Amino acid sequence: xxEVTSDVILENLxxxxxxxxxDRCITIWNKxxxxxxxxxxxxxxxxRCADNILRHIDADGRELCLSGxxxxxxxxxxxxxEADVYLHHKQGHRLPVSVxxxxxxxxxxxxxxxxxxxxxxxxxxxxxxxLELLKLEAYLDSLxxxxxxxxxxxxxxxxxxEQQNHNISFGLIFLDIDHxxxxxxxxxxxxxxxxxxxxxxxxxxxxxSTDIVARWGGEEFIILLPAINPTLLKSISQRVRLFIQxxxxxVGTTKLSVTASLGATLGIPGDTPESVTRxxxxxMYVSKMSGRNRVTIG
Numbered sequence: 001x002x003e004v005t006s007d008v009i010l011e012n013l014x015x016x017x018x019x020x021x022x023d024r025c026i027t028i029w030n031k032x033x034x035x036x037x038x039x040x041x042x043x044x045x046x047x048r049c050a051d052n053i054l055r056h057i058d059a060d061g062r063e064l065c066l067s068g069x070x071x072x073x074x075x076x077x078x079x080x081x082e083a084d085v086y087l088h089h090k091q092g093h094r095l096p097v098s099v100x101x102x103x104x105x106x107x108x109x110x111x112x113x114x115x116x117x118x119x120x121x122x123x124x125x126x127x128x129x130x131l132e133l134l135k136l137e138a139y140l141d142s143l144x145x146x147x148x149x150x151x152x153x154x155x156x157x158x159x160x161x162e163q164q165n166h167n168i169s170f171g172l173i174f175l176d177i178d179h180x181x182x183x184x185x186x187x188x189x190x191x192x193x194x195x196x197x198x199x200x201x202x203x204x205x206x207x208x209s210t211d212i213v214a215r216w217g218g219e220e221f222i223i224l225l226p227a228i229n230p231t232l233l234k235s236i237s238q239r240v241r242l243f244i245q246x247x248x249x250x251v252g253t254t255k256l257s258v259t260a261s262l263g264a265t266l267g268i269p270g271d272t273p274e275s276v277t278r279x280x281x282x283x284m285y286v287s288k289m290s291g292r293n294r295v296t297i298g
Contacts, residue, residue, distance in 0.1 A: 014119075016097075019104065021113045022075060024048050036097065036120050038090030052250055055088040056099075061242040071101050075114050078103040084121060086205070092198030092249040096121035096205050143193055144200035147214035152222045155212050156273045159224055163267050171233040173223040173240065173264045174280035175203075178292040180219040183258060187251065194249055195258055202247045203240055211236075222277070230266065230297075237264040237295040245293060259293035261285075 016033035020026055029041045044053055050065035070081040081101045086094040097118045104113040139151040159170040184192040203213045216222045241262055248257040263283025267276055286296040
């Protein structure tokens with residue numbers, strides 16, 4: 001008879017699990033945590049989760065490690081907490097996860113640490129459907145793993161037909177990473193590529209199941225949002241901008257981040273793919289001229 005210990009079960013759980021002591025120093029990091037975050041056990045054991053590892057932020061982009069950390073609150077009062085947050089993946093992008101935090105007590109009932117269980121919140125069905133389409137190389141951006149310009153063109157044509165024939169609204173966001181050439185020249189093309197991957201994956205993790213993001217070319221991205229209103233368009237645009245700003249890469253001990261300028265618009269009757277894209281692109285340039293790292297809607 002094979003004996004299976006609790007340590008073996010914990011290590012092989014599909015969900016991510018980690019333990020921290022009273023000082024929030026990580027003492028256990030299972031394979032699920034490695035899979036979801038990209039950080040190996042040897043990289044995190046003995047460090048604090050706030051040390052440029054997970055760095056959870058909430059849906060409004062607030063840094064929970066600086067204020068409002070649910071793990072710290074549970075260590076203080078022993079209450080179980082649940083939350084939907086966005087963790088920092090080793091590749092730099094923000095990943096949506098659901099977390100459950102509970103206190104760990106000794107035999108005397110004293111809190112000696114905390115345990116967090118987390119699972120990624122990506123819509124698996126959406127990803128499977130997209131992969132069925134994007135597995136054809138013609139529609140896949142080989143660097144970032146999101147759709148390419150051809151995929152965006154096809155989807156945009158579909159959105160325009162839906163509006164014309166069924167009166168279904170859509171929004172388009174045109175996004176350009178600020179000062180990307182300077183970043184590339186300073187840190188090299190490999191780091192520049194890593195930033196493009198980070199931005200693409202961060203955006204993908206924020207969108208609804210019906211939305212798509214594609215790399216338009218170079219450091220430009222396009223986001224298509226069906227069945228949307230002006231309020232939601234503004235909200236999603238600002239969240240995308242903020243989450244790009246809150247994402248970062250660690251290159252050695254250097255923390256690298258970028259910002260982006262966005263132009264957002266709703267489709268209008270009579271729009272063609274060229275007209276709506278040109279309008280969003282022009283709005284993006286207004287954001288550039290107004291100081292960058294902002295959204296212009298029109």
